[in-house]
Amino acid sequence: MKRKHWNVKASRYVHRDAWIAVRADDCETPEGVAVAPYYVLEYPDWVFVSVFDDDDRVMLVHLYRHGMKEMSLELPGGVKDEADASPVDTAQRELLEETGYTAATVVHVGSMTPNSATHTNLVHSCVALGAKRVGPPAQDDTEDIEVEFVEVEDLLEMIDDGRFKQALHIAAFYRALRYRKMLKMMQGA
Amino acid sequence: MKRKHWNVKASRYVHRDAWIAVRADDCETPEGVAVAPYYVLEYPDWVFVSVFDDDDRVMLVHLYRHGMKEMSLELPGGVKDEADASPVDTAQRELLEETGYTAATVVHVGSMTPNSATHTNLVHSCVALGAKRVGPPAQDDTEDIEVEFVEVEDLLEMIDDGRFKQALHIAAFYRALRYRKMLKMMQGA
Numbered sequence: 001m002k003r004k005h006w007n008v009k010a011s012r013y014v015h016r017d018a019w020i021a022v023r024a025d026d027c028e029t030p031e032g033v034a035v036a037p038y039y040v041l042e043y044p045d046w047v048f049v050s051v052f053d054d055d056d057r058v059m060l061v062h063l064y065r066h067g068m069k070e071m072s073l074e075l076p077g078g079v080k081d082e083a084d085a086s087p088v089d090t091a092q093r094e095l096l097e098e099t100g101y102t103a104a105t106v107v108h109v110g111s112m113t114p115n116s117a118t119h120t121n122l123v124h125s126c127v128a129l130g131a132k133r134v135g136p137p138a139q140d141d142t143e144d145i146e147v148e149f150v151e152v153e154d155l156l157e158m159i160d161d162g163r164f165k166q167a168l169h170i171a172a173f174y175r176a177l178r179y180r181k182m183l184k185m186m187q188g189a
Numbered sequence: 190m191k192r193k194h195w196n197v198k199a200s201r202y203v204h205r206d207a208w209i210a211v212r213a214d215d216c217e218t219p220e221g222v223a224v225a226p227y228y229v230l231e232y233p234d235w236v237f238v239s240v241f242d243d244d245d246r247v248m249l250v251h252l253y254r255h256g257m258k259e260m261s262l263e264l265p266g267g268v269k270d271e272a273d274a275s276p277v278d279t280a281q282r283e284l285l286e287e288t289g290y291t292a293a294t295v296v297h298v299g300s301m302t303p304n305s306a307t308h309t310n311l312v313h314s315c316v317a318l319g320a321k322r323v324g325p326p327a328q329d330d331t332e333d334i335e336v337e338f339v340e341v342e343d344l345l346e347m348i349d350d351g352r353f354k355q356a357l358h359i360a361a362f363y364r365a366l367r368y369r370k371m372l373k374m375m376q377g378a
Contacts, residue, residue: 006255
């Protein structure tokens with residue numbers, strides 16, 4: 001396969017604020033064709049966690065999402081802070097803050113790109129096992145997150161029929177599921 | 190579960206061009222907390238196609254993606270034009286343009302959101318069966334797309350180990366795989 005990169009002739013930010021950074025690159029293909037401007041969205045990494053309790057049910061969170069202007073069923077998770085040494089740190093912090101749960105084991109399953117065409121960041125899929133509620137969540141005053149646990153087969157059906165429809169979370173959950181199956185196989189369960 | 194929506198007090202575009210529209214909404218939660226500005230990215234829908242040939246291998250495309258500044262392995266697909274009556278139309282058009290292939294059957298498996306927090310659009314997963322090359326692709330002069338077919342198990346491994354890492358395409362493929370399995374079960378294959 002060919003390795004090819006566009007040359008960036010000039011680059012500037014067209015909008016930058018607390019939650020967004022839109023960069024405009026004036027690019028040129030290896031064949032000399034101009035692609036200008038090409039817009040890139042700069043974000044920090046995100047971490048989504050497939051959280052299992054001791055009955056092997058998986059945690060869903062329910063919250064308002066203003067992009068789609070609707071309530072959304074998702075995995076818990078959030079933005080990887082610079083202070084987080086690893087995606088596992090983010091997973092543990094967000095799980096406790098958003099839901100008031102901790103987990104006996106948290107593992108980083110793998111990293112993906114949310115959209116290689118437009119985004120600069122990674123999405124990390126983590127698995128948390130043995131989740132237990134230790135106290136009330138510490139949500140900020142714009143958050144209003146409800147937690148529920150469902151069977152894995154139920155979540156797969158919710159993905160099939162579109163009730164659980166956030167694609168980044170679907171990808172993170174399927175990666176977690178492969179990990180969980182591999183783990184069970186190795187443990188002879 | 191609660192149904193809650195933010196009120197939009199004011200709305201404006203901070204940047205709008207051929208490939209991007211960044212909207213800033215001044216919002217207020219039901220509890221009266223201001224979230225202003227909240228940035229929303231407006232896009233048309235996208236369609237990704239899991240294309241199978243008669244040997245049940247799945248098509249991958251390999252192309253440069255400037256968000257990540259690297260070559261990316263993906264499913265074929267693209268933007269749903271206003272002229273496309275359905276995601277199936279987009280799937281057939283993009284498949285032919287990008288790769289020079291047509292398929293005997295194309296089915297719309299389901300719709301997802303690329304990111305309910307920030308995006309307004311949907312991602313559609315389609316399955317194409319019985320793909321055959323009918324001629325050269327009609328790529329535009331900024332595209333340089335290579336096509337290959339791999340076994341389903343190989344793609345699953347490429348997802349597991351991070352070689353195939355675009356999360357929207359991973360979600361689209363897993364949804365397609367569930368559909369394909371259901372279809373085979375119904376056909377007694």
